[in-house]
Amino acid sequence: MKVNVAQVRRNENGIAHFDLEEDFSAYESELNGLSFAAPVRVQLQVTNLGKSLLVLGKVQTKFKTQCGCCLDDIIYPLELSYEDEWVYGGMAMAEEEQSESAFIFEKDEIEINERIFEQIVLALPMRFICSPECQGLCPVCGVNRNHTSCECVLEQTDPRLAALAQWSKRD
Ligand SMILES: [Zn+2]
Ligand SMILES: [Zn+2]
Structure with missing residues (x-):
């Protein structure tokens, strides 16, 4: 132009x-x-x-x-x-x-x-x-979470929370 x-x-x-x-x-x-x-x-x-x-x-x-x-x-x-x-x-x-x-x-x-x-x-x-x-894609099954909901359970990836989960399992 x-x-x-x-x-x-x-x-x-x-x-x-x-x-x-x-x-x-x-x-x-x-x-x-x-x-x-x-x-x-x-x-x-x-x-x-x-x-x-x-x-x-x-x-x-x-x-x-x-x-x-x-x-x-x-x-x-x-x-x-x-x-x-x-x-x-x-x-x-x-x-x-x-x-x-x-x-x-x-x-x-x-x-x-x-x-x-x-x-x-x-x-x-x-x-x-x-x-x-x-909502992005479900990292487990890959569905578009804006259109579809799924029953996937997400793994905890935060290492601090993982330690907490280990600790609570001891009981
Ligand atoms: Zn989007
Ligand atoms: Zn899923």
Whole structure:
């Protein structure tokens, strides 16, 4: 997706808004088994601060994945906000003034897909869970305990409780 900053860049204190949408499935190979269930929507507010452009962005999309606990298929909606600093390569800027994370652009039309994908990766959780109440799989028989109940008795695995069990058997 491309953002054209021609106008806002030449207009001191100018503000521009963009509402963009694009299919990001080309990035799925970098996502460890996650796939997009919706296009990526990006809303941006770009403000000309003189030496740089301040970008406030909102990113929305949905992923198709599995619950890490019960393995059910789930749709995971992702929504994130971010702030970015875009600096035109031609703006004469002292090294020390330039923040390390600044995004340097050379042309008025800026391709932002890579920049947006970075934000998405940062915002993804380590593990997806279908709900905070997910009961997971029974470690004995493997049924999904959200859908089925089973009669399995779990072995005590906590060594302190195992010692207690040994001790109470002595009577
Ligand atoms: Zn689950
Ligand atoms: Zn079971």
